[in-house]
Amino acid sequence: MNRTDRLTAMIIYLQGRSRVTVKDLSERYGISSRTVYRDLRALQEAGVPIGSEEGKGYFIVKGYHLPPVMFDKDEVAALLAGERLMEKWSETKLSQSYSAALDKIRSVLHSREKEYLDTLDQHIKTFSYADERQVETDYRIFVFLQDAVVNKEVVAIEYYSPYKDQYTQRDVEPLGLLIRGNYWYLAGWCRLRTDYRMFRVDRIENYKKTGKKLADAPEHTLQEFSEQSLREEQDLEEVVVQFDEEMIRYLGDQKHYRGWVSEEKVDGGVQMTFLTSSIEYFARWLLMWGNGVTVHQPKELKERVCELSKELYQHHR
Incomplete structure (x- = not known):
């Protein structure tokens, strides 16, 4: 992007937001903070009324508008x-x-x-995988959560946990709505668990406002949630397994939902490296591949697969 196009894009970006920081502009256009300041100054000198508020960022003074924007x-x-x-x-x-x-x-x-x-x-279509689950979510929950995030309102939800097969009542400080895989999640601070949590939106059974508002500078933030999630990802356990050649075509995209990191061809198949937060879940997933997969590491995973295999044998015997 040349400078002229970037300056025009900056005006459009500023006009569409109440406040924009130098960091936002730097990351969006891939330029240094020094270049951002230089571009903002150039726009001001060209007559664009750009104001600033300490600690909050830059904005275009109310009333200023570009000519109608056209699309290529x-x-x-x-x-x-x-x-x-x-x-x-x-x-x-x-x-x-x-x-x-x-x-x-x-x-x-x-x-x-x-x-x-x-x-x-007429020539762009989308197709779902045959095994892709279509999750139904009451749109009113989604709208309710959107408003709660924007208005910084603590919400009370009844949440269903399929792993424990139970409902719990939670007061949650909503931080954001996230997409992970095929599902929407509410990221928030759970006052019951006193920790950051993600709640799958389609598992929220009941919801209501609590009447409690968060401070303008809340104690818990989406940024802190993201940093904690990153730290947890760094604690994931490495798994190395080998899939036989005939299994690869059946594996498809499933590997990307299991923490796939890398792979390399070896004699007789493909060796893959994964990062997982649960050896138990990973072991159960490996069972579906039967003798078409071999566990190299960790030892704990190999032992758990053996135990589950024995349980299956005894059960079906």
Whole structure:
């Protein structure tokens, strides 16, 4: 991106947000903080009314607007691809909202871009894997949680844990909504467990406001949640297994959901390295591959697979 395009993009980025930090701009455009300051100064000298608030960032003074923004065909194609990706989240109403927004964008496109988009629309499709679970989530929960995050309101939820087959009542400080695999999660500070937790949204049975508000500078933050999650990931245990050649075609993308890190071809198959937080779950997953997989390490995993195999043998015998 040349400097002229970057300056224009910066104005659009600033105009779409209440406050933007130098760090935000630096990371978004891949430039140094020094270059960000230089670009902001150039925009101010060109007459763009950019203000700043100490500790919060920069903003465009209310009332200033760019001329109507137009999209090129690459941006239009990206928006259409985004609409297809959003279709799987129809239960949260995100899909409907995205489609409505795209319809408004279509209405202001030039005829050439409209024709391009109409043609492309007929040639972009999404397909789900045959074994992909379609999770239904009451869209009202999603909207409720969105509002709670924005308004910094503590929520009371009834949460179902399938592993313990029980419901628990939790007061949660909502920090954000996250996508992991095929599911939406609420990231928050659980006051019952006094720790950061992730709650799968489709497992929230009941929910309500508590009437309690978080401070403007809350004690618990999404940034701290992310840092803790990163630390936990660094504590994952390394697993090395070898899949026989005939098993590889059946494995497909499953490895990416089990903490796959790397792989290399070896005599008779492929040796793969994973990082896992649960030897137990990993051992149970390996059972489905029968004698088509061999455990190299750790010893604990090999022993657990042997124990589970014996249990299965005794059970089916």
